[in-house]
Amino acid sequence: MVERTEAALDRVFHALADPTRRAMLRRLAGGERSVGELAEPFDMSFAAAAKHVKVLEGAGLLSRSVEGRTHRCRIEAGPLAEADRWIAYYERFWAVRLDDLETALLRHMSRQGRDQKKRRGK
């Protein structure tokens, strides 16, 4: 079970590690597209686009239905929920970092306020 999840995460993160595939998902967020339509904005052959579609499909992020000679692609966001859960575990670390920044900023501002008052007092 754990190994299956690990392998699934491997595939999802690998699929997301490419700007073209991320852009394809973004387009699919707007509705179903054919492989040709997905290839359109990119300077790439239909074959190259089909390869990216296959990687997304292998990660479970895309499903397709065949209508005649056209393959309609649809986004499947479920596996992203798993990736989201994985990353969320680390939120405390970047949240802590932001808290530190906020504290430092507030300290800096209060110090500046004090300095200004001192200068005015002179």
Place this chain on the structure above:
Amino acid sequence: MVERTEAALDRVFHALADPTRRAMLRRLAGGERSVGELAEPFDMSFAAAAKHVKVLEGAGLLSRSVEGRTHRCRIEAGPLAEADRWIAYYERFWAVRLDDLETALLRHMSRQGRDQKKRRGK
């Protein structure tokens, strides 16, 4: 700017697309570790572990400080916040899916309730 973000996302998602690297980050969540300590739980050479550490470092997910001959590694979660933001855009899709499931489940349960009442009524 956009291209820099895209390249950074490429590196982060690529770094996460490997179970060993994900496990290393999980260990670093517990505190600083040397490269040797990070290699320990895995059946791999120090050189192989160092390679994974380098990928994490390249993605900005790990920083190291040198103490004598030991490299102390620390988690840097900042780039995960960016990856989290990217994935969060798609939450509506998996959330919608869960809403659909909930609706279907509630419908199923109310139908079952009706059927049971009918049977009791007979």
